[in-house]
Amino acid sequence: MKSTSLTAVLGLSLALGTMPSWSADDHSAPSPVATTTIQIGAHDVPVVQGGLYDRFRSNPPLSVIAAEAPDVDLSWFKGIAKEKVDIGFESWSPNFYYENSRVTAIFTADLARLRALMPPEVLAQVQPLQVWPGRGVVALTAYAYHYCDNDSYNEIGLSVVTNQPGASNWGPLSLLGQSRAGDFWGYVLKLPVDTELARVRGVVGYNLPKWLTRIDYSEGENNVVVNIYDSETQALDVTLETRKLDVSSSKENLVTTRFTNIDPQGQLTTGYSTSRQLRHASTSAADAVKLTLTDGSLSRFIASLKLGRMVKYEYVPDFQAALYAPQPLKP
Template sequence: MSFLLNPAWADGPSQTRQTESTTISIAGHDVPVVKGGLYDRYRSNPPLSVIASEAPDVDLSWFKGLKKEKVDIGFESYSPNFYYKNSRVTVIFTADLNKLRELMPAQVLEKVQPLQVWPGRGLVALTAYAYDYCDNDSYNEIGLSVITNRPGSSSFGPLTLMSQAMSNDFWGYVLKLPVNTELARVRGVIGYNLPKWLTGINYHETDNSIVVEILDSQTGKIDVTLETKKLANLSSKVSMVTNSFTNIDQQGKLTTGHATSRQLSHASSTSSEAVSLILTEGSLSTFIKSLDLGKMVKYEYVPEFQSALYSPRPL
């Protein structure tokens, strides 16, 4: 598990290389980070001139229009957090509606509800992220979220889903969010109130597919494998997407946070043949099985996007 303790710069989704680490303190936690990396030097506030020098192939025009602000999120940081070069795949499945409600705190359910797409069935989104170059160095992340309505608005099931899709403004409640660096875990748990834990996540490409392997944090064995096809009908038309979440902070108060993504290359499919999800007896697999996944509703292939993650605020 040594690679978990020595965060690595990613040369791309398919490979990483070992680098020397150093230890810093975040909210009283000793956290290993890449020595001389972006976070070690700038603590989430690197000048764009540095990014332009280190990654001359990255288009920074969007980030130039965004203003960072110093925030206290349990430790001093800056919002939004910038993700300069990334890729992701997302698969949306139907799931047991009652089970989804059981997994959401009553306090959250007072404000948002899982979207019911037909009787007894809700939706979950399983997303694998490869953050190749960002303010937090580089890391991989897996998100499993319940798709909900917007707080304070009525839920009309499929109509609400269509409305969110048309506006590219999605809402959810995050169930699971494993990451493969301690820096991402500590920042996410303390600063964003997210259910993160540290484990191995391998995100690599073949000629025709993206293969993501999630290890069980206790056994080190492969827990979940997600393999998705690289879609051919890629659009290079820039698409702006907002993903917001509702959760509870360290003081038990409702909060909301969001990320805005600038999708530079993207495609989608409704063919179940584009996705293979292999579950084992591991802890995450067991949890996913409990959701009673059904029909795959949509697959999104986004090989190139940028993102700005904003710190949470009271709901």
């Protein structure tokens, strides 16, 4: 399986956040900034005053991005046209993510539990891939969106790897086929974010299971540490600590990732993103990832999946993405 990204799919990232300006060399936590309130659907949402979303509503001219982030290569985005869409509110598709980082840990999990967590309507179209008897595959991904159409934010994706709708489910052979094609399918179980803008856009516009909570994504000299907090108790819930890998010899590649879910009207929908991975590396070494669970709500949910062996770890310190609005899923 090539290391492009089994899991760009598996945690799909959407909308938005905090930071009116940005430098390519500065991934530190932003200082407090002034906010203003806008309306998205029926929701009053605080956004960064003067930030990209406040000014352009997901459609900033590339000339503005070039001026604010002159070190970012925008050549890829110049070949992608945007269009105005109605996704419960007026927006533009695709959303552009200019500079981002992620780490992903892929585990085996209890197949029966994964099936039980997916709605029957979705299961009628896609099923978890069985990599060996009784075991499916899930991916836990931490995203740091440093600079995008919707400002900046952090996100955690927990997703099931599935077959393509309408296609046969041949387990590991289907997984291999998706990898060779660079075209992956998944079902998103959990997707907490740390800005209200990201939460509202994701829930209203993309039908995704988002909620607002504190997420700390920090980089040390040799590792990445992500702390996720319980939204109700504010106590530390999950810690994902991963090792930085050598990305000096990695080559740029493109990966398409897709998800299937249900909109508020009960209709099956599908969305997708394309990622341009600029620097990336992977390993199957067990000591590259340390996952620490507590008695928090997300920890208990992860524990219920009965995670097994880590199949793969992906370190992607530099990628760009275009996220497209969801469409009705054709039978």
